[in-house]
Amino acid sequence: MSTNPAPTGPHTAGSPGPAGPASSAAATPALTEGQASRPPGMLRRVIAQPQARIGAVLAGIVVLLALAGPLLLPWATGYSSTDFAGRPFQPDGVLGTDNLGRDVLSRFLDGGTRLLLYAALATLLGLVLGTVLGMLAAYRGGRIDSVIMRGNDVLLAIPQLVFALLAITVLGPQGWVLVTVIGVTHAPRIARVARAATASVINEDYIKAAQMYAVPQWKILFSEVLPNITGPLMVELGLRMTYSIGAVASLSFLGLGMQPPTADWGLMINENRIALVLQPWGVILPVIAIALLTVGINLIADSLARASATLNVEDKE
Numbered sequence: 334m335s336t337n338p339a340p341t342g343p344h345t346a347g348s349p350g351p352a353g354p355a356s357s358a359a360a361t362p363a364l365t366e367g368q369a370s371r372p373p374g375m376l377r378r379v380i381a382q383p384q385a386r387i388g389a390v391l392a393g394i395v396v397l398l399a400l401a402g403p404l405l406l407p408w409a410t411g412y413s414s415t416d417f418a419g420r421p422f423q424p425d426g427v428l429g430t431d432n433l434g435r436d437v438l439s440r441f442l443d444g445g446t447r448l449l450l451y452a453a454l455a456t457l458l459g460l461v462l463g464t465v466l467g468m469l470a471a472y473r474g475g476r477i478d479s480v481i482m483r484g485n486d487v488l489l490a491i492p493q494l495v496f497a498l499l500a501i502t503v504l505g506p507q508g509w510v511l512v513t514v515i516g517v518t519h520a521p522r523i524a525r526v527a528r529a530a531t532a533s534v535i536n537e538d539y540i541k542a543a544q545m546y547a548v549p550q551w552k553i554l555f556s557e558v559l560p561n562i563t564g565p566l567m568v569e570l571g572l573r574m575t576y577s578i579g580a581v582a583s584l585s586f587l588g589l590g591m592q593p594p595t596a597d598w599g600l601m602i603n604e605n606r607i608a609l610v611l612q613p614w615g616v617i618l619p620v621i622a623i624a625l626l627t628v629g630i631n632l633i634a635d636s637l638a639r640a641s642a643t644l645n646v647e648d649k650e
Contacts, residue, residue: 375563375564375567375637375640375641378639378640378643379633379636379637379640382636382639382640384632384635384636385632385633385636385637387629387632388628388629388630388631388632388633388635388636389629389633390629391625391626391628391629391632392625392626392629392630392633393629394625395445395622395625395626395629396449396626398442398445398622399445399446399448399449399622400445400446400449402441402442402443402444402445402446403442403443403446405442406439406442406443407439409442410426410427410436410438410439410442411426411436412426412435412436412439413439413443414435414436414439414440414442414443414444414596415435415594415596416435416436416439417430417433417434417435418430418434418435418436418439419434420434421433421434421608422605422608422611422612423612424612426438426439428441428614428618429612429614429615430612431601431604431605431612431615432604432605432607432608432615433604437601437605437612437614437615437618438614438618439596440596440601440615441596441598441601441618441619441622443596444596444597444598444600444601444619445598445622447508447591447595447597448578448581448582448585448597448598448599448623449578451508451511451512451515451577451581451590452515452574452577452578452580452581453574453577454512454516455511455512455513455514455515455516455519455577455580455581456516456519456570456573456574456577457516458512458513458516458517458519458520459515459516459517459518459519459520459522459523459573459577460519460523460566460569460570460573462516462517462519462520462523462524463519463520463521463522463523463524463525463526463527463569464523464524464527464559464566466481466485466520466524466527466528467523467524467525467526467527467528467529467530467531468527468528468531468554468558468559468562469481469554470482470524470528470531471527471528471529471531471532471535472531472535472550472553472554472558478528481524482524482528484521485521485524485525486521488517488518488520488521489521489522493515493518493576493580494580494583496514496517496518497514497515497518497580497584497589498587498589500513500514501514501584501589502589506584506588506589506590506591506592511581511584511590515577515580515581518580519573519576519577522569522573523566523569523573526565526566526569527562527565527566529565530562530564530565530566531558531562534558534561534562535558537561539557540553540557540558543557564637564640564641565641567637567641568634568637568638568641570634571630571631571633571634571637572631572634574630574634575627575630575631575634578623578626578627578630579623579627581599582598582599582602582619582623583599584599585597585598585599585600585603586599586600586602586603587603588600588603598619598622598623599619599623601615601616601618601619602615602616602619602620
């Protein structure tokens with residue numbers, strides 16, 4: 334003789350049991366409470382900060398202007414970036430002319446794309462090199478760690494600008510040289526961050542479990558370690574991007590970056606500084622754009638740092 338226990342799961346609409354509505358009503362608040370108590374992710378934490386939104390607006394305006402600027406020429410101003418609009422440093426055109434008589438606004442609209450492209454490529458190169466070296470040094474330890482970190486110390490002892498000047502003087506002011514030099518100077522600094530972050534997770538249980546199952550080291554590093562150190566790396570990425578923008582603009586200002594007649598914001602500052610009082614727009618426009626972009630990215634990087642710190646504290650709790 335057997336007895337059928339009362340069903341505890343949800344009932345159909347045709348035959349609702351007495352416990353059905355109560356169970357459903359009890360489950361709904363519990364589910365809602367569980368969803369509400371779920372901590373927000375990294376992206377939501379960043380977006381929730383006012384300074385991150387301000388930074389995104391500032392950087393977004395400059396990036397949009399730099400990317401869309403070349404597409405607006407020549408119909409937006411009537412000139413291309415190399416057309417002569419009149420005599421040098423005169424009020425001809427929309428915002429006057431530069432040192433050779435070219436339209437300042439046209440040069441400005443066409444000058445941001447290369448700066449952003451080279452800065453982004455240099456930052457990504459430094460991020461890849463530094464992350465791989467830092468993770469490898471922390472995971473392998475011993476002699477490999479010593480060799481990598483001593484090499485880092487050597488590169489860190491050389492000032493970035495001096496290293497860039499030396500390399501560009503030898504290899505020439507070419508785009509790939511600019512990207513490589515700046516990326517290589519970023520790598521040691523990113524490697525230190527990646528090494529410290531990796532050292533904090535390599536003793537976790539999931540890493541030991543992967544080692545126990547003989548998972549290849551490269552797979553452990555990129556499948557287990559890397560996803561758990563993205564917070565510090567994203568913060569470092571934002572900081573290095575600002576340094577890359579400044580480095581590219583500085584080298585162009587010194588005549589070691591973009592070469593005439595290429596339109597470039599750093600080069601514009603160098604070309605037009607001699608007549609700053611007479612015709613300031615050739616200097617003011619690129620300076621404002623570079624400053625807004627740098628401030629915006631710094632605000633985003635600071636928000637990433639705050640979000641990563643609070644996330645790490647909650648994970649430990």
